[in-house]
Every structure is written in C-alpha cells, then in structure tokens.
Amino acid sequence: MKQRALLPAVLLLALAGCSSGGSAEPSESRTAATPAPSTSQTSGSPAPGNSEPADVSTSLNAPDALRQHVCTATADGSWSFKGTLVNNTDKNRVFTVAIAVTAGPAVAGHTIITKTVAAGQSAEIAAPNFAKTKDSAGTCKPVVSVEDAP
Numbered sequence: 001m002k003q004r005a006l007l008p009a010v011l012l013l014a015l016a017g018c019s020s021g022g023s024a025e026p027s028e029s030r031t032a033a034t035p036a037p038s039t040s041q042t043s044g045s046p047a048p049g050n051s052e053p054a055d056v057s058t059s060l061n062a063p064d065a066l067r068q069h070v071c072t073a074t075a076d077g078s079w080s081f082k083g084t085l086v087n088n089t090d091k092n093r094v095f096t097v098a099i100a101v102t103a104g105p106a107v108a109g110h111t112i113i114t115k116t117v118a119a120g121q122s123a124e125i126a127a128p129n130f131a132k133t134k135d136s137a138g139t140c141k142p143v144v145s146v147e148d149a150p
Contacts (some may be wrong), residue, residue: 071140092149101131
C-alpha cells in the first residue's frame with residue numbers, strides 16, 4: 001500500500017528531531033509535546049492535474065489517537081511502551097504506531113505495532129522490552145499513522 005510506504009519516512013523524520021540526547025530519568029513521551037506538522041509546511045504544490053497533496057504524510061498522521069501513553073526505561077536500560085489507541089470515527093481504522101528509542105544520535109531500538117480498532121472503540125497496545133540502552137538515558141518517541149480498515 002502506498003500509505004504504509006510512508007511510515008518509514010515519517011519515523012525517520014521523528015527520529016531526526018529526537019537526537020538531542022536524553023536524561024537519566026525514565027522517559028515519558030507525550031503526544032502534546034510534539035505538534036503535528038501544519039499543511040503550510042508541505043514541500044511544494046501538486047503537479048497540474050494531480051489531485052494528491054504535495055506532502056501526503058501529513059494526512060496520515062494521527063497523534064491524537066494515541067492516549068495515555070508512556071515509554072519507560074529500567075535502570076539497566078530496558079525500554080517498554082504502553083498506551084491506548086482511540087478511534088473516534090464511524091469506520092474501522094488500522095493504526096500503525098512506530099516507536100523508537102534514541103541515545104544521542106544512535107537508534108537504540110525500535111518497534112512497530114499495527115492494530116485494527118473498531119469504529120467508536122479503543123484498544124490497549126504495549127511493547128515490552130523493545131529497546132536496550134546502557135542505562136536509562138535516552139529519548140523515546142512514538143509516531144502514529146492511520147488508514148481505513150479493509
């Protein structure tokens with residue numbers, strides 16, 4: 001699917017903004033801390049006769065669908081993630097959550113969770129021990145995309 005092919009690019013963009021280092025405290029990621037890109041930040045205008053927007057990745061982002069999420073590290077550097085996906089639409093949706101832990105400029109670990117959530121419902125997601133750093137220092141960042149379920 002064309003939309004799924006954009007997820008790695010979205011993840012890389014998210015990681016580019018996460019390489020400023022970390023703290024010695026367990027990390028709690030919050031969607032509100034990272035504003036979604038506005039449509040004014042597109043890379044250009046669509047070609048004449050082309051109805052697709054220039055930057056379709058902005059239409060796939062669904063940061064508000066991920067609620068009450070937390071990404072924590074133990075003292076020995078084992079990272080785990082959990083959260084809730086909420087589908088406030090009248091259609092079944094497939095959510096893809098890409099989660100990455102960075103330690104400085106290096107990616108220490110990552111995982112992708114794909115979950116179908118029925119219309120008007122929510123679903124718990126979790127990724128235990130998906131990344132490893134030398135201690136609890138690092139940055140954990142989720143990126144959420146969505147598409148209609150088949």
